[in-house]
Amino acid sequence: MMFPHAPALPEELDRLLRRMRLPYLRKAAPDVLATARAQRWDPAEVLRVLINEEVVGRDAATRRLRRSSANFPTGKTLASWLTEDSAIPEATQNALATLEWIGRAENLVIAGPSGTGKSHFTEGLAHAAIEKDLKVAWFTLESLTATINKAKVDGSTARTVAKICRCDLIVVDDIGMLPAGDDAAEAFYRIVDAAYERRSIAVTSNIHPSGFDTIMPKTLATATVDRLLHHAHLVLTKGDSHRLAEALAGKGVVPLA
Ligand SMILES: Nc1ncnc2c1ncn2[C@@H]1O[C@H](COP(=O)(O)OP(=O)(O)O)[C@@H](O)[C@H]1O
């Protein structure tokens, strides 16, 4: 029940709610109080409903903030993901979608050809993690390397790595599309090592992790893959590019007028 003309809060109450920084409670209060008066609520119920408004509002704000600071590439979620269009077995998709593996600090490595949904599925899982009040950081290997390189300049590498590892899920998308130099291998190693057995890392790649030593310096690659795979779900995609199939079917663009 909404009261379009619910009386405004008394000035003093309004001032106190502002001072205590209870914006969601303050916004809901006129309606809640009008309803409570009309329906003779128990005072404890009034208090519960008001505090609940604040809790729900704050949780939603936190999720919004986390969603924007995660740096997602496209905004694609599992809502637009077609289970049956993917080469990943349905049972595997469902098990990963529970996100229980994140609670166990296990890793996810999705390897397969370009256009087979690796990034979309990973982003869908990452969005779902935000909805479950988890913290996510999304990187490509390039953006991770740039972040670590920047930190090296002002000597804040350790702090930057620690900050990234405060996230429950750290995504490194698209390893292997471009050759990775020493800097990229080092950045990747630092994150995988710092997150080892503490946080979940999700990696997508067009090459199998056993071949990472062909795109980055061998010693670092071996040490990284060793830690990455120790507690990891390795998922292989296959098939033709979904992108190419859509393009060939004329579904890649909106027809010109
Ligand atoms: N199972 C699927 N359901 C819905 N869209 C898909 C699916 N697989 C791929 N796509 C779409 O195909 C395109 C390529 O997928 P993407 O995740 O970028 O591939 P990859 O990261 O493996 O190169 C994207 O537009 C993605 O949304």
Ligand SMILES: [Mg+2]
């Ligand atoms: Mg991709």
